[in-house]
Amino acid sequence: MGAAAMALPMLAWAQAATPDTEPYEPVRWQLNLTPGVTSTSQIAYDAHMFVLWICVVIGVLVFGAMAVAIFKFRKSKGVVPAKFTHNTTAEVIWTTIPVILLVVMAWPATTGLIKQYDTRNSAMTVKVTGYQWLWKYEYLGEGVDISSRLDRGSEAMRQSGQVPTPAQLPRYLRDVDNPLVLPVDTKIRFVITADDVIHSWWVPALGWKQDAIPGIVNEAWTDIKEPGIYRGQCAELCGKDHGFMPIVVKAVPKAEFARWLAERKAAAAPSVAAVPAATAGAVVAAAP
Structure with a gap:
């Protein structure tokens, strides 16, 4: 997930300080979360970037499919819409994929949350x-x-x-x-x-x-x-x-x-x- 966090430079955390700011302080036009200076803050930041990339992929696929359907199969081109009302295969696909994505996201989120509350071995x-x-x-x-x-x-x-x-x-x-x-x-x-x-x-x-x-x-x-x-x-x-x-x-x-x-x-x-x-x-x- 750390690699994913580095792959989005346009949203990367701006750490550079100006005379009126300190490192890790919010800056003008900042678009992303702060990675912070602790293990727990890095866990939260990596989880955020991981989920963000999943959302980006979903957005590209969904809006891409909408764009294709709108422009390629529009009425002005003489396309006749299908008359079916049910498709078991499509329903299985759009149910299974979100479940898999939720499991994939839940695993690192749960392990990270457990680490954030583990106060053992404190100095x-x-x-x-x-x-x-x-x-x-x-x-x-x-x-x-x-x-x-x-x-x-x-x-x-x-x-x-x-x-x-x-x-x-x-x-x-x-x-x-x-x-x-x-x-x-x-x-x-x-x-x-x-x-x-x-x-x-x-x-x-x-x-x-x-x-x-x-x-x-x-x-x-x-x-x-x-x-x-x-x-x-x-x-x-x-x-x-x-x-x-x-x-x-x-x-x-x-x-x-x-x-x-x-x-x-x-x-x-x-x-x-x-x-x-x-x-x-x-x-x-x-x-x-």
């Missing part, structure tokens, strides 16, 4: 919680969590009614104060829920969207192949500020992620110097 787990109107990310087992909301500049601008400049417009309402930092080439499991109403966590470049529902924990996974900034948004109407709940994922090399995580752990750890001397002395005295 790390991130808990995503949706709130009105921000996201909270917890690196489970690491003691690190961050809150991510619309950046203060965009928030102040929208509240004041100020019109963004052309330079500000591409990132207006799309930046956050704390992006979700993830390592590349790592299988990452997500557990996704919400605290108040239904939200939906969606980053198109990752290739999937998952609802965040209060009282329910949904699962997903990703393995980002390329470092970069990938943007998304809440995709479920969740209240008056639904449109101001962006998502920013910052994918970095593993070594850089390890340094970032160590810094966050150090910042989150309680300071020994902050413990009062009397309390520290009592702890020492109580020790066996």
Whole structure:
């Protein structure tokens, strides 16, 4: 299916970035889906291209047959239409072929869907919680969590009614104060829920969207192949500020992620110097 995806250049994903865009961001006159930067997004893209080519072949055959019938067997040429009302052979053919096509399409679709929900053998787990109107990310087992909301500049601008400049417009309402930092080439499991109403966590470049529902924990996974900034948004109407709940994922090399995580752990750890001397002395005295 990968070969089929490369065989349609006129609909190919335009990856080239301009000064106002980032790689894997939508571009003007784009006609196709994005292949994304993960295994799951590539599965979806290949399935789309596979089905597209089947539809192209069906369209050519059907409209080609219609064109031949209209122009070659038209009444002005003296053609007399047949009087039959039933043809068993034709009915068997137009029933059997669609069934075969559905089976051919169902097999890769089913295997791909199973892979998209297989969170086993993940190297790390991130808990995503949706709130009105921000996201909270917890690196489970690491003691690190961050809150991510619309950046203060965009928030102040929208509240004041100020019109963004052309330079500000591409990132207006799309930046956050704390992006979700993830390592590349790592299988990452997500557990996704919400605290108040239904939200939906969606980053198109990752290739999937998952609802965040209060009282329910949904699962997903990703393995980002390329470092970069990938943007998304809440995709479920969740209240008056639904449109101001962006998502920013910052994918970095593993070594850089390890340094970032160590810094966050150090910042989150309680300071020994902050413990009062009397309390520290009592702890020492109580020790066996």
